[in-house]
Amino acid sequence: MCIKHKLLIMRNIYLSAFVLLVYTNHLYANEPSELGFLYKQVIDAPKNKSYNDAIIKVIEVKDKYKDDLQSQFAINQPLTTLYSYVGQYEKAISFPTDDPLITEDLIESLFPISAVDKILTMSKETQIVMINEAHHIALHRTLTTSLLQKLWSSGYRYLAIETLSKRDVDINIRGYAIERSGTYSNEPVYAEMIRTAKKLGYKIITYDDSSGNEREKVAAKKIYNASFSINKNAKVIIHCGYSHILEKNLKDKRIWLANELANITGVNPLTISQTNLMESKTLEFENPIYNKILKKFNPKNPIILTDNLGTVWSTMPGQHDVDVIWPRTTYTNTRPDWYIKNYDLISFEGKWCRDKYPCIIEIRREHELNAVPFDRLRIEQKPNEKIVLRLPSHKSIIFGFNEHGEQVFKGPTKNH
Structure with missing residues (x-):
């Protein structure tokens, strides 16, 4: 198994910190010892303020694999996450974390509309809104934050968050995140999203403390038990990472969270992707359509593309509902x-x-x-x-x- 695949497995595991070292020892027995601790740096840095030391350690491992592009992708994931923790946003978007998704160029017949406005309209047709993020892109959290007040007015009362740890049993009482609340929640924008939700009155749902083949099924059950089992008319926002929003999976047989939730609730979720059309300082690792969209429409705020009938455009039709496109960052x-x-x-x-x-x-x-x-x-x-x-x-x-x-x-x- 190549290092990229091993590290991707580790990424899916490390949110459950208590099982991290067990899996590390198993997965990396035959690899240089530093590899097994890449994500441990992400977990440990907030505990002891060792952000600088953690970044240096990951860079040292990265340098060892400088000629291995696939390993570079995998190593860049913990590195860019650490940069996001310490406010180095430009560095966080400077290192590619995967090959870009190449999508068919169909934008000539489309036009832009406000992402927030369209999401609010579409949210009225469902009880579940799922928004994904790239874990190293703090900007993605601002979309969910910007929607919280308006979705509250539409009856949404629950915010389920992937990153949270079951160790923090008091987050709904306290009303804000602390170091042990979770992993990505140690990034300030993430923490402010949680604080904003609690200030409005949302109940925070912690659901992602499992791993392996049962992770999505267990997560769906936890969200259901905390919301729909109590009130069949509940409305839930879910902020999660990457592929968890996939309603169908055309790549392999894995069933993701959106699919599991649809099965258990009977609700067709609104699934919103921010991860297929992202900016990067390494332009060759952007989806080429991203730059075409920016040149054609010159957006100042996040947009969604739609045709003249109001049908929204998706980079993965049938798998998620809609893509949000952000303008390039200015400083x-x-x-x-x-x-x-x-x-x-x-x-x-x-x-x-x-x-x-x-x-x-x-x-x-x-x-x-x-x-x-x-x-x-x-x-x-x-x-x-x-x-x-x-x-x-x-x-x-x-x-x-x-x-x-x-x-x-x-x-x-x-x-x-």
Whole structure:
């Protein structure tokens, strides 16, 4: 079995952290020891603030396989996820994680409409809305966040989230994510999605703590038990990764979550993909139609393509319902504009790192210091340009950590 296939198996396993090391030892007995611990770096980094050390370790493994493209794809998955944790969004989209899906070019007869508006319209015809993400693309979480208020008004009351761990039994009481809540939820945009949902009143459903052949079936049953078994008219949003939204699988015989849910509930879910038409700094690993769409329509916000009859376009018709296309990211003061817009900002000061680099800066709410930070940024070397971090609406505290995760600074933000 090639390293790519082994690492993809590990990706499906590592959300259940308690089984990680068992599978690591089994799968990687005959491989260099570093390979078995790539995803362990993703899990362990938030626990001990060792983001920099984790990134360096993954890069070292990546360098060993620099001539093996398929292994590079697999190794890039934990690497880009770590970059997303520490606010290095441009790096997170710089390394390809798979071959691009090449789809038939049918866009000439299509036109763009607002993704949010169309999803809201389509959501009224179902009780299940499934939105996928690439786990290293924090932007994808903003789509779900932007829909929460409007879907609440349409009767949606549950948000099922792939990344959450059953260890955090208090998340619905607490109302926000902490380090042990899950894996990807340690990324600030993900954590804000959870916080927004709880503020609106959603019940958070933890469902993905199984692995192997039964993972999708067990997940569907957990979602059903937490919602439809209580109220047959329940309406549920599911935020998950990649292929879990597939209603049919034309590639192999695996039955994914959307299919399992349809079978158990009798509901035809609305399945929304953000992962087939993504931007990349490595342009040859983009779906070529993505760039054609941007050139033709020049979108400023996420769009969906439709024909003149209102039928939505999908890169995988019959497998998922619709694709969302985002414009390319623009940056201000090194940060993505979509990430910092509408927020108060604070300029980085070298004293937060004791003028030693690399370092990690975190912005945390003063009265919820155990929460996942509102912003986190890795600064690799002394900046030669202005760098900003975003601030929450409440009083906040700045934390600085050195390259080994040791705290070197703590202080209040000046303008809060």
